[in-house]
Amino acid sequence: MSSDQTETARPSRPRASEEITSGFPEAGPPRFESIDAVRTGLAGVDYLADDGISGVVYLADRLAKPVLVEGPAGTGKTELAKSVARLTGSRLIRLQCYEGLDESKALYEWNYKKQLLRIQADAGQSWEQLEEDIFSEEFLLTRPLLEAIKSKEPVVLLIDEIDRVELETEALLLEILSEYQVSIPELGTVRASQIPLVFLTSNNTRELSEALKRRCLYLHIDYPGLERERAIIETRVPGISQALADQVARIVRSIRSLDLKKAPSVSETLDWARTLVVLGVESIDAEQAKDTLHILLKYRSDIDRASKELAGLDTSG
Ligand SMILES: Nc1ncnc2c1ncn2[C@@H]1O[C@H](COP(=O)(O)OP(=O)(O)OP(=O)(O)O)[C@@H](O)[C@H]1O
Numbered sequence: 276m277s278s279d280q281t282e283t284a285r286p287s288r289p290r291a292s293e294e295i296t297s298g299f300p301e302a303g304p305p306r307f308e309s310i311d312a313v314r315t316g317l318a319g320v321d322y323l324a325d326d327g328i329s330g331v332v333y334l335a336d337r338l339a340k341p342v343l344v345e346g347p348a349g350t351g352k353t354e355l356a357k358s359v360a361r362l363t364g365s366r367l368i369r370l371q372c373y374e375g376l377d378e379s380k381a382l383y384e385w386n387y388k389k390q391l392l393r394i395q396a397d398a399g400q401s402w403e404q405l406e407e408d409i410f411s412e413e414f415l416l417t418r419p420l421l422e423a424i425k426s427k428e429p430v431v432l433l434i435d436e437i438d439r440v441e442l443e444t445e446a447l448l449l450e451i452l453s454e455y456q457v458s459i460p461e462l463g464t465v466r467a468s469q470i471p472l473v474f475l476t477s478n479n480t481r482e483l484s485e486a487l488k489r490r491c492l493y494l495h496i497d498y499p500g501l502e503r504e505r506a507i508i509e510t511r512v513p514g515i516s517q518a519l520a521d522q523v524a525r526i527v528r529s530i531r532s533l534d535l536k537k538a539p540s541v542s543e544t545l546d547w548a549r550t551l552v553v554l555g556v557e558s559i560d561a562e563q564a565k566d567t568l569h570i571l572l573k574y575r576s577d578i579d580r581a582s583k584e585l586a587g588l589d590t591s592g
């Protein structure tokens with residue numbers, strides 16, 4: 276298909292009941308050669324993926340399936356979508372989810388003010404003519420999901436923190452996730468002209484619906500292993516020495532093994548490493564580690580527990 280098809284066969288505009296809307300958008304050429312190409316490509320935009328992550332991204336493209344990314348906070352879920360957009364030179368369209376998010380903010384909304392002005396400006400017109408006019412694309416305000424479907428350029432669609440919306444709101448997504456189209460009762464069905472890469476992220480604060488899960492590939496991103504976290508630190512913290520990056524990664528790893536209210540995330544590891552660089556620390560001793568623990572941990576009880584542990588820790592690894 277050469278352009279997005281808004282099925283407005285004027286003057287007989289299709290009604291919801293008349294829509295015949297199946298038909299999957301044509302898949303474009305594959306974005307990635309191989310799983311390895313995904314991993315090296317992502318590394319080129321400073322995102323260090325393991326085999327699991329690169330494999331799912333590769334499959335998402337080949338199978339034209341959305342990816343549901345779950346895992347603890349700050350482990351690179353959102354960053355993955357951003358990095359894939361950068362890597363593929365796609366436009367990133369982001370829908371940040373929150374409680375109370377509805378259709379008018381996620382999909383589309385009619386521009387009532389403009390419709391009203393149009394009605395006033397043309398008082399002499401027949402109602403049929405007017406209706407035809409005011410329910411046309413010109414009067415539609417597109418929100419992120421419709422925007423992603425309508426886009427002619429390649430798109431990465433990020434639906435961030437999907438677990439924050441109510442279960443019922445999830446239903447808004449199902450049509451897009453399985454068929455890459457949006458049905459607008461007054462207008463018809465808008466189909467994608469290209470299949471966007473879609474990432475949904477969740478912190479797992481509630482169970483997502485089976486219907487949503489079924490439509491997606493599943494990716495769990497956990498805390499990275501020692502090697503990968505060290506490499507992430509070296510990539511993301513300018514001016515850090517290999518030795519310090521190694522030490523930071525080891526200490527964070529040992530802190531994560533404690534029974535904490537909230538384990539340090541990768542983003543907190545990076546904040547801590549940046550702090551140490553700013554302070555001119557070349558090698559961390561237990562005292563310095565204790566003094567800067569508030570960057571890594573956000574609960575008093577966690578800081579106390581980690582301080583005790585660090586006192587006995589050989590920070591040289
Ligand atoms: N694999 C990685 N390679 C490079 N940087 C990473 C990686 N994983 C995480 N990061 C860094 O960690 C930061 C936090 O990641 P991100 O915001 O994507 O986490 P998140 O999983 O979306 O967290 P939240 O659940 O709190 O939204 C990123 O800005 C990035 O700097």
Ligand SMILES: [Mg+2]
Pocket residue numbers: 352353354435476
């Ligand atoms: Mg996030």
